[in-house]
Structures are given as structure tokens and as C-alpha cells.
Amino acid sequence: MTDAARREPAEMLIVTGMSGAGRSTAANALEDLEWYVVDNLPPQMLRPLLDLTELAGNVLPRVAVVVDVRGRDLFADLPNAMRDLRQRRQVRVVFLDAADDVLVRRFEAVRRPHPLQEDGTILDGIRRERERLAAVRENADLIIDTSSFNIHELATRIVELFAEEGAARHTLTILSFGFKYGLPPDADLVADMRFLPNPFWNEHLRALTGQNPEVREYVLAQQGAEGFLESYAEALRPVLEGYQRENKRHSVVAVGCTGGKHRSVVMAGELADRLASAPGVAVRVKHRDLGRE
Structure with missing residues (x-):
């Protein structure tokens, strides 16, 4: 079988x-889910883009296109373009909507005119847009009313609808580091392992690192090590759940010791093992200062 035959569409x-209903928020959420997002594409370019995705094969497995009235007169061709695409491929159309009064408040909050407002009011622009979008809305596969959503709630809804089944909703990086080299600037939370005896003062362990089984055994045998791991992992679970509810996609828990070579390395790995089963979370471990002298 050729490579072309194996390609999935x-x-x-x-x-x-509607303008102001959250298209940009939806696009950003899809991009975070690793969709290839194209913003403000004229409907006439949808067919060439579809051809390109077929040529690219698995390189572009999921493509999202934002099409709206910013395209002015070009936008009128969207219903025809949707029909054309659906004859060739299964294409889903998501229509974001909101109540008129909500849209007015959103435009007033950002102090920007509606794209179809012209010399009238914001409400005039909204009414013109509803007329132009009537046929598109009628043929949409999914209509999301964002009237009661804030940007985080809308992003969460998009993740719920379009994340791959089983895909992580949050990536947690557990980062070991040495305090003497400075705090990691991107850390969301910092844990200090200097309450444990330092293997550096054990001549047999000094030249080894926390990735060595002897160092691991030494660190975990110290009073308070296991208790800290169990308690801290348990404390982090509701935090990770809250991050997912707020659609925070990434976080860094920094675990430090003096040089970032022994205690922090062991404890970062152990903490990752305990959080690996957290629902919706992908856990990875990095050691910032392990290679330093």
C-alpha cells in the first residue's frame, strides 16, 4: 500500500x-488542543485549503478555520462553500451565538465598533450580521450560545467538545532545581526539599545523582520524605482539578534543593509517580540543574 493510500483525510x-460571541477564544482553545487553526479565511479559500490538507495527509490531521463577516462581501459565499465541502468530506460547522444585549455589552467593554456598524449603532451592526448569518446558522452542526459564558468557561466547553478522547486537558511539569542557581521563573508552585539531610555530605553518594538507586534509597529513607510526598501529592490533586476547570493548560511545580542534584531529583520523580494517575493530567519530569558542576 502506498503512503498516499494510507493517508487519512x-x-x-x-x-x-456572531462577532463578539467568542470566535477568538474558541480558536485559541482549539490551537491549544493542537488543531491547525486558520483565522479570517475567505470562504473561497476553503476548497484550496481542503485540497492542501489532502496533499499533506497526516501532517495536518485536524484543521479549524475561522470564517466571519470580517471578510465583508466575500463572506456571502460561505453557504455555497459549505455545501461544496460537505459533498467531498465530512466537515463540521460550529456557530457561536449570544444574545444581542450581551454582544452590545461586550463591544462596549472593549470600546471597538461592530464590523458592520458603519454609521449606525452597535445594535444596527448586530442586526445586519444576523441577517447575513441566518442561512449559515440554520445549517450549522453545532450552535453554542455563549451568553452566560466567560472566556474560561467557553474555552472549557470547546475542550470538552473537541479534545481527542483520552487526551490530557492539563500538562504538569515537575521541575527539579537548585536554589543556589535561582528560582525557576515559570514556576507556579515551589516545594523546598532542604528539610531533608543532604546526600552531598555522604562521601559515597556525593558524586552520584538523584537518578542513582542508592541516592534514591537514601533520600526516601529520611524522616519526613514519604510523608511529604503523600501529603503534597494529595494537596496538588484539587489544584490540578481546578486548573482544568479554569482551562489552565500548563503548570510547573518546582522541587528544589541546594544544588538540584540529589534530593530534588529524587523527590520530583517520586512526586510525578504519585500524580501520574490524576485524571486529565499528563505529567512530565525535567531536571534543570542536574548537569551543573
């Missing part, structure tokens, strides 16, 4: 809807 999603 890309999944395509058209994101459209």
Missing part, C-alpha cells in the same frame, strides 16, 4: 458566528 471544522 484531515478532520475539518469551520468556526463562525
Whole structure:
């Protein structure tokens, strides 16, 4: 079988809807889910983009396209473009909507005119847009009313709808480091392992690192080590759940000791093992200062 025959057609999603209803938030959430996102594409370019995804094969497995009235007169061709695409491929259309009064408040909050406002009011622009979008809304596969959503709630809804089954909703990096080299600037939380005896003062262990089984055994045998791991992992679980609810996609828990070579390395790995089963979380471990002298 040739490579071309093995290629799976890309999944395509058209994101459209009312200005101010959250298209940018939806696009950002999809991008975080590793969709390839194209913003403000004229409907006439949808067919060439579909052709490109077929040529690219698995390189572009999931493509989301934001199409809206910023395209002005070009936008009128969207219903025809949707029909054309659906004859060739399964294409989903998501329409974001919100109540008129909510849209007015959102435009007033950012102090920007509606793209179809012209010399009228924001509400005039909204009414013109509803007329132009009527046919698109009627043929959408999914309509999301964002009237009661804030940006985090909308992003969470997009993740719920379009994340791959089983995909992690949050990536946790557990980072070991040495305090003498400074705090990691991107750390969300910092844990200090200097309450444990330092293997550096054991001549047999000094030249080894926390990745060595002897150092690991030494550190975990110290009073308080196991208790800390169990308690800290348990304390982090509701934090990780909250991050997912707030659609915070990444976090860093920094675990430090004096030089970042022994205690922090052991404890970072052990903490990762205890959090590996946290629902919706992908855990990875990095050692910032392990190679330093």
C-alpha cells in the first residue's frame, strides 16, 4: 500500500458566528488542543485549503478555520462553500451565538465598533450580521450560545467538545532545581526539599545523582520524605482539578534543593509517580540543574 493510500483525510471544522460571541477564544482553545487553526479565511479559500490538507495527509490531521463577516462581501459565499465541502468530506460547522444585549455589552467593554456598524449603532451592526448569518446558522452542526459564558468557561466547553478522547486537558511539569542557581521563573508552585539531610555530605553518594538507586534509597529513607510526598501529592490533586476547570493548560511545580542534584531529583520523580494517575493530567519530569558542576 502506498503512503498516499494510507493517508487519512484531515478532520475539518469551520468556526463562525456572531462577532463578539467568542470566535477568538474558541480558536485559541482549539490551537491549544493542537488543531491547525486558520483565522479570517475567505470562504473561497476553503476548497484550496481542503485540497492542501489532502496533499499533506497526516501532517495536518485536524484543521479549524475561522470564517466571519470580517471578510465583508466575500463572506456571502460561505453557504455555497459549505455545501461544496460537505459533498467531498465530512466537515463540521460550529456557530457561536449570544444574545444581542450581551454582544452590545461586550463591544462596549472593549470600546471597538461592530464590523458592520458603519454609521449606525452597535445594535444596527448586530442586526445586519444576523441577517447575513441566518442561512449559515440554520445549517450549522453545532450552535453554542455563549451568553452566560466567560472566556474560561467557553474555552472549557470547546475542550470538552473537541479534545481527542483520552487526551490530557492539563500538562504538569515537575521541575527539579537548585536554589543556589535561582528560582525557576515559570514556576507556579515551589516545594523546598532542604528539610531533608543532604546526600552531598555522604562521601559515597556525593558524586552520584538523584537518578542513582542508592541516592534514591537514601533520600526516601529520611524522616519526613514519604510523608511529604503523600501529603503534597494529595494537596496538588484539587489544584490540578481546578486548573482544568479554569482551562489552565500548563503548570510547573518546582522541587528544589541546594544544588538540584540529589534530593530534588529524587523527590520530583517520586512526586510525578504519585500524580501520574490524576485524571486529565499528563505529567512530565525535567531536571534543570542536574548537569551543573
